[in-house]
Amino acid sequence: KQEVTQIPAALSVPEGENLVLNCSFTDSAIYNLQWFRQDPGKGLTSLLLIQSSQREQTSGRLNASLDKSSGRSTLYIAASQPGDSATYLCAVRPATTDSWGKLQFGAGTQVVVTP
Amino acid sequence: DARVTQTPRHKVTEMGQEVTMRCQPILGHNTVFWYRQTMMQGLELLAYFRNRAPLDDSGMPKDRFSAEMPDATLATLKIQPSEPRDSAVYFCASGLDRTGYTFGSGTRLTVV
Numbered sequence: 495k496q497e498v499t500q501i502p503a504a505l506s507v508p509e510g511e512n513l514v515l516n517c518s519f520t521d522s523a524i525y526n527l528q529w530f531r532q533d534p535g536k537g538l539t540s541l542l543l544i545q546s547s548q549r550e551q552t553s554g555r556l557n558a559s560l561d562k563s564s565g566r567s568t569l570y571i572a573a574s575q576p577g578d579s580a581t582y583l584c585a586v587r588p589a590t591t592d593s594w595g596k597l598q599f600g601a602g603t604q605v606v607v608t609p
Numbered sequence: 610d611a612r613v614t615q616t617p618r619h620k621v622t623e624m625g626q627e628v629t630m631r632c633q634p635i636l637g638h639n640t641v642f643w644y645r646q647t648m649m650q651g652l653e654l655l656a657y658f659r660n661r662a663p664l665d666d667s668g669m670p671k672d673r674f675s676a677e678m679p680d681a682t683l684a685t686l687k688i689q690p691s692e693p694r695d696s697a698v699y700f701c702a703s704g705l706d707r708t709g710y711t712f713g714s715g716t717r718l719t720v721v
Contacts, residue, residue: 525706526707526709528709528710530712535717536714536715537700537712537713537714537715538700538702538712539712540709540710540711540712543708543709545707583652585710596642596654596657596665597642597654597702597710599651599652601651602651
């Protein structure tokens with residue numbers, strides 16, 4: 495069974511510092527990996543989607559890398575701002591037939607960016 | 610931007626009552642999910658549909674939960690009878706194979 499782990503569980507950084515969030519998964523047979531952001535009391539907002547054939551995706555200050563063979567993805571947020579404070583979740587979509595379409599979520603990393 | 614619409618946003622009900630949550634997926638999306646989020650368990654998959662056909666509902670307590678997709682524009686999640694332990698935020702999400710998934714804003718359910 496696919497397991498997804500996010501470390502650290504919480505992170506606090508001063509404004510302007512770069513953020514590095516880690517996601518690891520146990521089974522490299524994945525279809526894609528998606529990073530989400532969740533603000534308190536809100537839904538999940540998709541940030542980046544990386545297909546299994548890709549190594550990275552970029553959107554503005556966000557960059558996500560994927561190393562399937564080692565079971566890792568990293569989300570980089572450059573020049574953090576207080577508005578980046580949220581919980582960040584990674585979700586893996588397995589490529590196995592019996593899990594087709596399902597998303598397996600990590601527990602998330604809670605980020606606080608202090609002014 | 611296209612959105613997944615969930616109703617109601619909040620629901621407070623008494624134990625034993627029936628609860629129905631509704632979801633309007635994004636037009637053209639062929640996969641619909643129901644997730645439940647709690648502080649203790651995080652995000653749990655309850656059920657999902659592909660082209661309106663239920664593919665997996667093994668995450669749902671079958672004796673009280675049911676999920677249906679009567680047409681392509683509506684997915685429903687029912688709890689009957691509701692219990693305090695069902696209190697959680699319920700999310701619906703829809704997507705296509707290569708575009709990832711879009712989540713709704715959720716239904717916050719409180720069972721007293």
